[in-house]
Amino acid sequence: MDIHTALAQRLRELRDARGWSLEALAERSAVSRSTISLIERGESSPTAVVLDKLATALGVSLASLFEPSGHTAAAEPSPYAAAQSQPVWTDPASGYVRRNLSPELWSPIQLVEVRFPAGKRVAYDTSLRDAEIHQQVWIIEGTMEITVGERRWRLETGDCLAMKLDCPIVWRNPTRQSARYLVALSRVARNP
Incomplete structure (x- = not known):
C-alpha cells in the first residue's frame, strides 16, 4: 500500500472514530471539505501544514496520521519495524x-x-x-x-x-x- 492510500485510510478512521462528518472536520481544522475528501480518497498529496491542521483538529500528533490503520494492522501489532x-x-x-x-x-x-x-x-x-x-x-x-x-x-x-x-x-x-x-x-x- 502506498503512503497516500495509508494516510487516506488513517485520516478517515480517525474522523469516523470521533463520529465527525467531513464538514465537522473542515470546520475544526480550517481545511476545506473538498480538500479533506480528496485526501481521504487518496487523490491529493497534502502538505505538512495541511496535515498538521488536521492532526491538531483530531487531537493527535502529525506522526499519528502515518500509523497503520486499524483496518490494515495485524491482529497482534508487531514490536519490530523493519x-x-x-x-x-x-x-x-x-x-x-x-x-x-x-x-x-x-x-x-x-x-x-x-x-x-x-x-x-x-x-x-x-x-x-x-x-x-x-x-x-x-x-x-x-x-x-x-x-x-x-x-x-x-x-x-x-x-x-x-x-x-x-x-x-x-x-x-x-x-x-x-x-x-x-x-x-x-x-x-x-x-x-
Whole structure:
C-alpha cells in the first residue's frame, strides 16, 4: 500500500472514530471539505501544514496520521519495524522527508526521522489538542532553526530541544546543506 492510500485510510478512521462528518472536520481544522475528501480518497498529496491542521483538529500528533490503520494492522501489532516497512512521506511544498520509525505496537513514544532540505521552511500553527503532546528534537547532522512561540533556537549537530506542541512552531534550515534529525514524541491524555 502506498503512503497516500495509508494516510487516506488513517485520516478517515480517525474522523469516523470521533463520529465527525467531513464538514465537522473542515470546520475544526480550517481545511476545506473538498480538500479533506480528496485526501481521504487518496487523490491529493497534502502538505505538512495541511496535515498538521488536521492532526491538531483530531487531537493527535502529525506522526499519528502515518500509523497503520486499524483496518490494515495485524491482529497482534508487531514490536519490530523493519526499515523497509517504515512509512516514508515527502512534503510536496518543502520537500522535507519524514520516516516513521516506530513499530505498530502501541507505545507512549513515537520516533520520526526527518531530512530537511537546505534553505526550506515549514510553519505549523499548532494549537491546543485533546492530549498534551511533547517532543524532543535531536539534530543528527546539519543545522536547524526552530521557533517555538516567540523563542527561536539554533540547533547544530548533536543539539537537542524539548517542546510542548501548544503554540506555533516554525522549522527552518538556514544553510546550504540538508539537515537530518530525530523527533521523539510522547502523548499525555488530558484529564476530563
